[in-house]
């Protein structure tokens with residue numbers, strides 16, 4: 001009997017042109033740069049700045065932004081724990097495909113649960129998942145509030161808003177942490193992107 005949940009009798013189909021060939025063509029190594037942090041912490045800003053910087057170096061990237069994915073692929077999901085988990089799982093699977101295509105896939109989602117981020121990490125070959133933590137204080141994110149969502153959450157008009165009445169679990173062992181300087185100044189988008197590019201360069205992702 002057919003079910004919607006589990007597929008059986010399915011087989012993996014391989015092609016002659018695989019990841020190594022695509023990576024050679026692109027002269028880069030596919031990977032996932034996973035940006036996590038509170039709303040307003042600068043995830044999308046970093047993702048765009050990074051994509052621009054990579055483009056200027058002739059490297060192909062693709063941004064998967066949480067907000068944008070929720071307009072299509074994930075439009076059926078809300079913000080309850082299970083929905084967020086499914087949101088991250090689906091995005092992780094898509095990111096894995098982009099990395100397999102040889103691209104530097106930049107995923108920027110709040111992804112508040114450590115376990116969900118780790119699920120995505122373990123979908124990929126070792127070291128191909130680069131977790132970037134936007135370690136910005138809630139006060140800064142709330143002061144920025146570009147969409148006015150913190151204001152609504154504080155007024156009780158949005159329930160379950162991350163950082164207000166819903167949890168955010170910071171990474172324990174992320175590859176890159178982006179934070180304010182000792183003076184309290186936030187690095188510019190170009191500097192934040194530079195920090196990630198330096199890591200990608202050092203780890204050999206920007207060459208084949």
Ligand SMILES: Nc1ncnc2c1ncn2[C@@H]1O[C@H](COP(=O)(O)OS(=O)(=O)O)[C@@H](OP(=O)(O)O)[C@H]1O
Pocket residue numbers: 038039040043044066067070079083084085087088108109110111112147149158159160161162166
């Ligand atoms: N309840 C609640 N909590 C957090 N965020 C909310 C909520 N409701 C709407 N939004 C808006 O949705 C954007 C976050 O979507 P994500 O897919 O990144 O979230 S998650 O990873 O599934 O937690 C987030 O975008 P960013 O500000 O870019 O993070 C918000 O604009």
Ligand SMILES: Nc1ncnc2c1ncn2[C@@H]1O[C@H](COP(=O)(O)OP(=O)(O)O)[C@@H](O)[C@H]1O
Pocket residue numbers: 037038039040041042043044045046108144146186187188189192
């Ligand atoms: N490094 C930065 N310096 C100054 N302003 C920033 C920086 N990063 C983000 N911002 C601003 O903060 C706000 C939130 O940034 P955004 O990238 O949308 O965050 P997120 O995607 O995490 O919600 C935006 O108005 C953006 O212009």
